Each structure stands twice: as C-alpha cells, then as structure tokens.
Amino acid sequence: MLIKSIICKVSDEKKELFSAAQEQWGELNALDGFYGQIGGWDESEACIVSLWENMKMYQSFMNESHDKIFNDNNQESTYTSCETELYQSLFDMSETPFVEALAHSSFLRIAICDVKQESEKQFLHMQETVWNPGMERAEGMMGGVVGRSLSSNRYIVLSLWKDEAAHRHYVKEIFPQLLHTANLSQQVLHIEGKQTTLVNSWAVLPVHCK
Numbered sequence: 001m002l003i004k005s006i007i008c009k010v011s012d013e014k015k016e017l018f019s020a021a022q023e024q025w026g027e028l029n030a031l032d033g034f035y036g037q038i039g040g041w042d043e044s045e046a047c048i049v050s051l052w053e054n055m056k057m058y059q060s061f062m063n064e065s066h067d068k069i070f071n072d073n074n075q076e077s078t079y080t081s082c083e084t085e086l087y088q089s090l091f092d093m094s095e096t097p098f099v100e101a102l103a104h105s106s107f108l109r110i111a112i113c114d115v116k117q118e119s120e121k122q123f124l125h126m127q128e129t130v131w132n133p134g135m136e137r138a139e140g141m142m143g144g145v146v147g148r149s150l151s152s153n154r155y156i157v158l159s160l161w162k163d164e165a166a167h168r169h170y171v172k173e174i175f176p177q178l179l180h181t182a183n184l185s186q187q188v189l190h191i192e193g194k195q196t197t198l199v200n201s202w203a204v205l206p207v208h209c210k
Helices: 012-022 026-030 055-072 098-104 117-136 164-173 175-182
Strands: 002-009 034-042 045-052 081-092 107-115 141-149 154-161 188-198
Touching: 002 055, 002 154, 012 045, 026 034, 026 055, 034 098, 034 107, 045 055, 045 107, 045 188, 081 117, 081 154, 098 141, 098 154, 107 117, 107 164, 117 141, 117 154, 117 175, 154 164, 164 175, 164 188
Parallel strands: none
Antiparallel strands: 002 045, 002 081, 034 045, 034 188, 081 141, 107 154, 107 188, 141 154
C-alpha cells in the first residue's frame, strides 16, 4: 500500500475555506486503487493521509484526476504551505488492517521519524517487537501502519484511536515503558509528531470500509 502524507499550514481566517475545499475530494472514491483518505487539524496545520493500492494507481490519479479536483475546489488559495511525502507501507501494527480501522476511529497520531541509516533494521525490529505489541494492548487502539519514505530514511508511524481520551491514556500509562525499552533515541535523528481529531466531513472511505 502507498501512503501519502499531506501537511498544510493554514491561517485561522482561512480554516473554514480550507475545510470546505477538503470536503470536495469525494470523487476519489470512484478511482481504481483508492483505499481511503482521512484528516483533521493539529492546531494551525491540516494533517491528511491518503492511501492507495500502489504507485501505479496513485500516479494514474495524479495524471488524470488530481488537478481537476484541486483546481475546481480552489484549495491552493486556502493554505500558506503544503508538504507531501510518499511512503511504502511495511506492516500493520495490529491484527486489524489499517484500512479497515479508518471508519471506526476518531483520532489519528502521526509520527514521522528520520532514522539513522545504520539503525534502520534496529528501528524496525523495535517497532515489531516492542511498539506494535505494546500499542495493541492499549484500550481504544483501533489500528496502525508503518511505512518507509520512497526518497529517504524517513519512516511514518500512523496509529488510529477510538478517541483522544484513549490515546491520552496510552501516552500516560503505556508509552513511557515502551519508550524506555525501545531506546528510540539511539536509532532516530529527529521525530515530528502530529495529533489530530479527525474531521468526519473530510473522510473519503471506500464503500467496503463504511
């Protein structure tokens, strides 16, 4: 699965306009290879995740459909900057596939990790043996996925939660011990985290996910 992260900085006075434009992406649902799109706010940033079967399907969308939707909703005028990155999914973090969890979650945690080149194997080993089972134990953790950037040693860790309270409980009660065990600082150069309550009207979910 191909994961696209989209982080847009939006001024307070443009938030409503951006949100209205983001609601206009429903046409994605008719495209071959589209797996889902969700998003919400982390203060002044709009955080969006789009999922595709593979690069071929995604590239077909970019070549044939993206510009029309983007221009029709005039979204470019609603943000001050927009950063995107593509990741190849490596593994789900729980028994429930990430795509299946989209429709049952209201909170998204995004961790973007720049990993030392010599530590990639260790980072992934800790993700599979420490973080995944630890997070799966957390009540209200609905699903997650780990992906690697197509252009660098950057990894994305996405976790979906029943609500913000469930994630907050995990951070307080479970996260500290996992962090100590995984010794993350030895593997990672930089981590950027986003937390967002998902906006229902932004979600574009394939029929089988609803």
